[in-house]
Every structure is written in C-alpha cells, then in structure tokens.
Ligand SMILES: C=CC1=C(C)c2cc3[nH]c(cc4nc(cc5[nH]c(cc1n2)c(C)c5CCC(=O)O)C(CCC(=O)O)=C4C)c(C)c3C=C
C-alpha cells in the first residue's frame with residue numbers, strides 16, 4: 001500500500017512539474033466520510049445528525065448533539081470491531097490520485113488534474129479543501145460525487161454544503177464549477193461491480209454456483225424521502241439491472257435495503273429479513289453485493305460481514321460478499337473515464353450540470369436545494 005502510494009505521489013509530482021505554472025483542474029471527490037479512528041466517532045455522528053439536508057430534526061442544533069452522544073457507544077463498538085475506523089479517506093485518496101494520473105493522459109487539454117477530497121461529516125470538509133484549492137491557484141473545478149446513485153440526502157447534501165460555503169466566502173468565488181452528479185449505470189462502474197461478483201461466485205463449487213442468489217444490498221431511505229420523489233431507489237435499481245445484464249442474468253437476484261435507523265418507516269425489504277426468507281425457501285447459496293457505496297464501511301464490514309452473513313450461515317446458507325470497489329483498478333479507470341467524458345462534454349456545451357440535476361424532487365420543500373441548483377446552473381462563482 002505504502003509502495004503504491006509513493007508511486008502515485010511521485011507521478012503526481014512529475015505531472016505537476018511537467019505543467020509547471022499551470023493551475024490544476026480540480027476534481028473534488030465528494031462523499032460523507034467516516035471516522036478514521038474510534039475516538040472520532042462522536043464528532044462524525046454529531047455532524048451527521050446536524051445535517052438538516054439528511055435528517056431534518058426539530059430543534060436540530062440541540063437535538064443533534066444529544067442523539068449523537070446517545071448513539072456513540074454503539075457505533076464506536078462497531079468501528080472497533082471492524083479494525084478501529086473507517087477506511088474511506090485512504091480509499092478516496094487512492095482512487096482520486098489514480099484517477100487524476102489517468103486523466104492527464106486521457107484529457108491532456110485540461111492537465112494537470114488534481115484530486116481533492118470534500119467530506120460532509122469528517123475532515124477534510126469543504127472549507128479546508130477550498131483553502132487547499134486556493135493555495136494551488138485552482139480556477140476550474142469539478143464537483144464529482146462519489147455516490148454512484150443520486151439522492152438528495154447524500155449528493156444533494158454535499159452540493160448544498162458547497163453552495164453554502166461559496167455564499168459564505170469560504171469557497172473562492174473565482175472558480176468555474178461543473179458537476180458530475182450520478183453515474184450508476186456507467187459501463188466501467190458496472191464492469192467493476194460485475195467482476196467482484198464473479199470473484200465471489202467463483203468461491204462456490206461449480207455444481208452449486210448457478211443456484212446462488214445474488215442479493216444486492218443498498219443503504220435504505222426513509223419512506224418520507226422516497227415519497228417526496230427522491231430518485232435514489234430508481235437509480236439503484238437501474239445499477240442492479242445493468243450489472244445483471246452484464247452477468248447475462250445467469251443467476252436469480254433481488255435488491256434489498258439495509259441500515260435503517262430510528263423508528264420511522266424505511267424502504268424495504270430489509271437485507272436481514274431477506275436472508276431469513278431465502279433460508280426458509282431452501283436457498284443454500286447467496287452472494288451479497290454492496291451496490292450504493294464504493295469503499296468499505298461499517299455497513300459492509302460490520303452489518304453484512306459480522307451480522308447478516310453470520311446469521312445466514314447459522315441458517316445453513318453458504319454466503320460470500322462481493323468485495324467493495326476500494327482499490328479496484330477497473331473502478332479507478334471507470335472514474336477517469338467518467339471524468340473524461342464530462343470534461344469533453346463540458347468543453348463543447350459549457351453546460352455545468354446534467355439536465356436531471358436541474359429538477360428538484362416534486363415534494364421538495366428545502367429552499368436551499370433550489371438556490372444550489374440555480375447557483376450551479378451558472379457554474380457557481382457569480
Ligand atoms: C448511498 C448511501 C447512503 C444513503 C442513501 C444514506 C441515507 C441516509 N442515512 C441516514 C442516516 C445514517 N446513516 C449513517 C451512516 C451511513 N450512511 C451511509 C450511506 C448512506 N446513507 C454510510 C456508508 C454510513 C456509514 C459510514 C461508515 O463509515 O461506515 C448513520 C450513522 C450510523 C448510525 O448511527 O447508524 C446514520 C444515522 C439517513 C437518515 C438517510 C436518508 C435520509
């Protein structure tokens with residue numbers, strides 16, 4: 001890992017030296033982030049519960065710290081059990097550096113490219129990243145969501161935060177922005193997921209492999225979010241369909257939902273209940289596939305590996321999980337292809353956002369969403 005990282009750093013230094021004097025095109029990798037160490041769990045949860053774009057709470061400034069504090073011991077234990085923290089920063093940096101290096105070759109017109117990380121709930125957050133971009137003299141940036149499928153609660157929250165920080169002056173107003181807002185059916189992403197499923201399928205005996213049920217599992221959404229017209233459920237289903245087409249529909253499959261929090265109604269069927277149901281139906285082989293998050297986190301390493309898979313085995317199911325994309329070279333190449341396609345289209349159309357990003361959820365009542373869309377449609381800055 002250290003060796004690979006050094007190679008990336010050397011190649012980045014070389015790339016920046018080749019383009020000496022030219023400010024980099026920034027590719028800002030937006031995601032939620034996770035606590036790198038167990039003691040950072042509380043602040044992560046506090047920032048998460050303070051996010052009104054994700055969870056609007058009554059008296060949020062006061063209720064969020066209270067809920068975060070109450071929830072911290074349980075979540076700290078989960079991060080302890082998966083090895084002491086979230087690997088998301090390490091993987092996002094690795095993915096970003098690999099992507100930027102490829103981009104210099106694929107789209108030399110906008111080289112040098114430099115990847116930045118902007119997390120929502122842990123460092124580096126938008127303000128810190130913006131400071132780094134200013135020091136590098138960035139004038140052109142792409143806000144590249146690292147959630148493959150769009151939800152107002154994830155990508156929408158990151159874009160609202162970018163808008164707020166631009167309005168408060170924390171993000172330089174000179175920067176020309178464009179947005180990659182979703183890429184859940186991009187062939188490179190689909191290929192990377194499909195290859196990881198094939199690797200998991202290979203763990204079954206040749207006789208039983210074709211009977212294995214492929215169980216795609218994604219973080220659920222509260223029904224209140226689904227019912228206001230959030231596109232996430234549809235887009236996750238589109239990813240699943242594209243992956244299954246690539247796998248020639250050789251196995252039966254279902255899409256189920258995990259990680260519900262709190263007492264309200266969430267999108268189902270729940271992953272745990274689905275595994276129990278499959279056991280009841282006499283299914284003996286299952287591959288669980290994380291489809292809505294690109295690196296490992298507590299939902300893969302804790303919920304799936306330590307809870308669901310264990311329980312399924314107790315019910316007599318042989319279960320394997322498809323790896324998260326993490327450091328997959330196929331996935332890193334996909335990120336570079338997605339960014340290249342975006343840069344090419346932008347150079348021709350000068351359109352900073354997709355048509356789809358322009359439409360608010362029909363039931364959206366969050367005024368910031370409209371302001372953010374108006375600001376981004378003008379490329380930010382003005
Ligand atoms: C695409 C992925 C995700 C969507 C959509 C999503 C929506 C969503 N989440 C909450 C509440 C919580 N999520 C929490 C953790 C968490 N969420 C995601 C991804 C999505 N969330 C991940 C990857 C993680 C774990 C991060 C890690 O490092 O492992 C948490 C905190 C954990 C807990 O307390 O259980 C909460 C709370 C809502 C309300 C929501 C949609 C509105």
Ligand SMILES: [Fe+2]
Nearest residue numbers: 219220259261
């Ligand atoms: Fe979540």
Ligand SMILES: [Fe+2]
Nearest residue numbers: 152364366369
């Ligand atoms: Fe909205």
